[in-house]
Amino acid sequence: MSSLVAYEDSDSEEDRSGQASPARQAAATSGVELQLPSGLPAGGDAGSVKGKPSSASGSSSTLHSAPDLQYRWREGERRGSRETLTLNPPKRFPTDPWTRQASSYPCPESSRETEQGHAVKGENTSLNTQKRPAQQPQIVPGRVKPYVPKRMRLRQLDTRDTEHASDSELQPDSQHDSGLLSQVSQSVKPYLDSKYSCTEIPKRLLFKLLEHQGPVNGIQWCPVPQSSHLLLSASMDRTVKVWDAVDSGRCWKTYSSHSGAVRDACWSSCGRNILSGSFDTTAHLTDVETGQRLAELRNEFRVCCLALQPRDPNVFLCGGFSSEVKAWDCRSCQVIRSYKAGIQQTLDIVFLPEGKEFITSTDSVSRDSADRTLIAWDFQTTAKVSNQIYQERYTCPSLALHPKESVFVAQTNGNYMALFSAQRPYRINKKKRYEGHKVEGYAVGCEFSPDGSLLATGSSNGVVHFYNYLTSRVVRTLPAHQQACVCVTFHPVLPAITATCDWSGEISTWH
Structure with a gap:
């Protein structure tokens, strides 16, 4: 059994030198085929990578990445030996629409930010292979309006029209008062206070x-x-x-x-x-x-x-x-x-x-x-x-x-x-x-x-x-x-x- 570290690089050593990387050579020598778990993006950095033998001999080996090691890619250290490198988590989503869950994969904008809006350097996150349950959207008061059935909307419109018509048509309006209704007859005034x-x-x-x-x-x-x-x-x-x-x-x-x-x-x-x-x-x-x-x-x-x-x-x-x-x-x-x-x-x-x-x-x-x-x-x-x-x-x-x-x-x-x-x-x-x-x-x-x-x-x-x-x-x-x-x-x-x-x-x- 051999333990290897698997990571992905957009510009790998194999592409630059025309030769396979040490990790791939070791996998080819031992007859192990690298496979990714279902639901993870191709070429992603998994917490654990299982290998199955390509031959019919029945020998098998499992490749595990160190779960406690945190990787991050640093510019200028793309070539080198087996020194410890850090790798950014993948920023791609699965192509299968049935297994895609936005809450299970990091979004490009999901890095933690400070109060000033700048990403915190040196902070790493580990990707868990288990799917987290989909989070319910949070309803912000004043921004998201609840659904109102059409019948209730029409009833509310009728109520508003009714109140507006009642105020505008049948209620007194002091702005339009003229001498016709504001005048009190001198003949009627003495009788207003008496029965x-x-x-x-x-x-x-x-x-x-x-x-x-x-x-x-x-x-x-x-x-x-x-x-x-x-x-x-x-x-x-x-x-x-x-x-x-x-x-x-x-x-x-x-x-x-x-x-x-x-x-x-x-x-x-x-x-x-x-x-x-x-x-x-x-x-x-x-x-x-x-x-x-x-x-x-x-x-x-x-x-x-x-x-x-x-x-x-x-x-x-x-x-x-x-x-x-x-x-x-x-x-x-x-x-x-x-x-x-x-x-x-x-x-x-x-x-x-x-x-x-x-x-x-x-x-x-x-x-x-x-x-x-x-x-x-x-x-x-x-x-x-x-x-x-x-x-x-x-x-x-x-x-x-x-x-x-x-x-x-x-x-x-x-x-x-x-x-x-x-x-x-x-x-x-x-x-x-x-x-x-x-x-x-x-x-x-x-x-x-x-x-x-x-x-x-x-x-x-x-x-x-x-x-x-x-x-x-x-x-x-x-x-x-x-x-x-x-x-x-x-x-x-x-x-x-x-x-x-x-x-x-x-x-x-x-x-």
């Missing part, structure tokens, strides 16, 4: 507003007490207007974003935006200050009525010339729910207390009973709660909810208003019927006073009727217009102010 008193029936005309060129379908006071002197009107002349109907009687803003007649319009709960529905099949959300259209919600039918969700001001119901009612979200501009029934048109929508259920008035009248004339819906499940509420063969063009009690009233084309319970099973109150006015096919609206003591309605002959809610008797009539009076609304702060509108485009405020 609403008993409603008074108006007697004389305060202002007459005549700028609309077509019939006015609806009017509404601003729900914010500080801006309650502003009156919103929707007209068939394709415009929506905002008026100072208490102090000056002038028109502050005109919005002409619709290409068809505006059938309904209402304020947002914050008073900064206006929601309008038109016969051009769209519903628009408009900024009151700038007049900019924040959202355009396109339907497949002509819009006739709108209703804001009491618990979520970003959601509203939209109905019209269709068999279904859609629930829209202003932030995402998408339909979130759909309520389908066997009808042709939805005339009006009103939310019941707490906003969990709502009532729709339709044009569906059967031969023997008014099945599906009034339908109660569950807002969350879109299920029909009841469709046997009103059994008489009259359609109901408008609905109104009592501000304090759990009841609602329906205006009927039978020239009377019927009172219903707002709790299941929504039965009609047969003891109370508000009669004396004429409807005659007009979409005549009705409304309760803020304290709930009075019920007002227009009529086809232009006269406004005030009823006592408890006794259902007419308290007073007010000849307001020459043509059909289609809407009456009480001021939310001032107890003696009422506004009316008619089919000729005239708006009047009464005191």
